[in-house]
Amino acid sequence: MIFFVSIVFATASLSYKPDSKREKGLKDYYKKYFSIGVAVNVRALSGNEADLIVREFNSVTAENDMKMGPIHPSEGTYNWRNADSIVNFAFKHKIKVRGHNLLWHNQAPAWLFKDSVGNQVSKEVLLARLKEHITTVVKHFKGKIYAWDVVNEAIDDKPENYFRNSLWYKICGEDFIAKAFEYAHKADPSAALYYNDYNSEEEGKREKIYRLLKSLVDAKIPITGIGLQGHWKLDKPSPDLIRKAIEKYASLGLKIQITELDLTVRKPVSPQDRLAGATQMPMAVDSGLTPDLARQQEQRYKEIFEIFRAYKNVITNVTFWNISDRYSWLDSRNGGVAGGAAASDPTRRVIRKAYPLLFDEKLQRKKAYFSVVDF
Numbered sequence: 001m002i003f004f005v006s007i008v009f010a011t012a013s014l015s016y017k018p019d020s021k022r023e024k025g026l027k028d029y030y031k032k033y034f035s036i037g038v039a040v041n042v043r044a045l046s047g048n049e050a051d052l053i054v055r056e057f058n059s060v061t062a063e064n065d066m067k068m069g070p071i072h073p074s075e076g077t078y079n080w081r082n083a084d085s086i087v088n089f090a091f092k093h094k095i096k097v098r099g100h101n102l103l104w105h106n107q108a109p110a111w112l113f114k115d116s117v118g119n120q121v122s123k124e125v126l127l128a129r130l131k132e133h134i135t136t137v138v139k140h141f142k143g144k145i146y147a148w149d150v151v152n153e154a155i156d157d158k159p160e161n162y163f164r165n166s167l168w169y170k171i172c173g174e175d176f177i178a179k180a181f182e183y184a185h186k187a188d189p190s191a192a193l194y195y196n197d198y199n200s201e202e203e204g205k206r207e208k209i210y211r212l213l214k215s216l217v218d219a220k221i222p223i224t225g226i227g228l229q230g231h232w233k234l235d236k237p238s239p240d241l242i243r244k245a246i247e248k249y250a251s252l253g254l255k256i257q258i259t260e261l262d263l264t265v266r267k268p269v270s271p272q273d274r275l276a277g278a279t280q281m282p283m284a285v286d287s288g289l290t291p292d293l294a295r296q297q298e299q300r301y302k303e304i305f306e307i308f309r310a311y312k313n314v315i316t317n318v319t320f321w322n323i324s325d326r327y328s329w330l331d332s333r334n335g336g337v338a339g340g341a342a343a344s345d346p347t348r349r350v351i352r353k354a355y356p357l358l359f360d361e362k363l364q365r366k367k368a369y370f371s372v373v374d375f
Helices: 047-056 081-092 123-140 167-172 175-187 203-218 239-250 271-279 291-310 340-344 367-373
Strands: 035-040 059-062 096-104 147-152 192-197 225-228 231-233 255-264 315-320
Touching: 035 047, 035 096, 059 081, 059 315, 081 096, 096 123, 096 175, 096 255, 123 167, 123 175, 147 175, 167 175, 175 192, 175 203, 192 203, 192 255, 203 239, 225 239, 239 255, 239 291, 255 291, 291 367
Parallel strands: 035 059, 035 315, 059 096, 096 147, 147 192, 192 225, 225 255, 231 255, 255 315
Antiparallel strands: none
16 A cells, blocks of 8 residues: 655745846855856756856856766766766856766766776776776866866765775775875866865864875875865854864965755754654644744854855855755755665655755845845
8 A cells, every 4th residue: 555645845935036137146245255156957948947047156066977876887988968968057057067076986887997807907907997087077168167166075984994995095095085186186277176075074084084185285286276165064063173174274375165064954854754754644844934933044154155255265155956946956865855875874754854955946146145145
């Protein structure tokens, strides 16, 4: 027997419909500070989402379509269709493009690490494949992409480990990181090159990331800066940790980009909801973006952008990860709507949205939007 649960998500936003031809957007408010970007997929390139992108942003990032797996699914085969569509849309509307990403342990196609009979390849073979991939992708977009996330999330979260024990590291040691930057720079010397990671403000991981970046700078590896992802909560990380991270990385002479910003209002799953999610059919536990949560998010965005503006000399871009609360990658993670990374979690039946962005499900500006532009 199949049960269907009807769920209504409430929102707390302003009923506001700007004239897209005349109304200022985020990019205009921050014209003297840094570019404002958004992560997109091809579905967003038409209709009202496209109108919002053009009005509000002057930088876009492909959410998934430039990652290794989607763009290079098999040896000798490249899938340019979606990535080209995003780049063409951006150029049509005079929007810059960030490339994301050239190397990651996740969404890396399995064929990269295996030979023709299924054995793990040698370091030499893997680096040769990496060079071919980066050279081909970067040259394909040469002159169209102003910055690349070259290496993504290579540092381990565990305090006792330095590098993530990925296949890249197991096969190549740490050499793959420097090589990736060298390959990218040779393919397009004019592109800015970034190392990108999450939790890069937390003290323990911050020190390990700093150690990596310093080693690259000292070795004169062509690296422009670091991307702080910015998948943050209403109370974490603290403003002090954010400032310390920016100052620490900038002390190396590196630029900073906030590459994947969103502020979830979702709290950790309670023991009761965790039990219910593991033993019952889906429950409508989402209370929507309540007025109290909306106020907290408004103040949090205000606080964060005050910090960003204070460091405009080193921050060159702030990019939101997704357009609006209509769709967020967070909704399918860690106690959110069933699916995605939550599919193997017993909390997958607990349905809670994240409401992490400046635009609501109807693409209207939330109160948090005005806290960002009213300065």
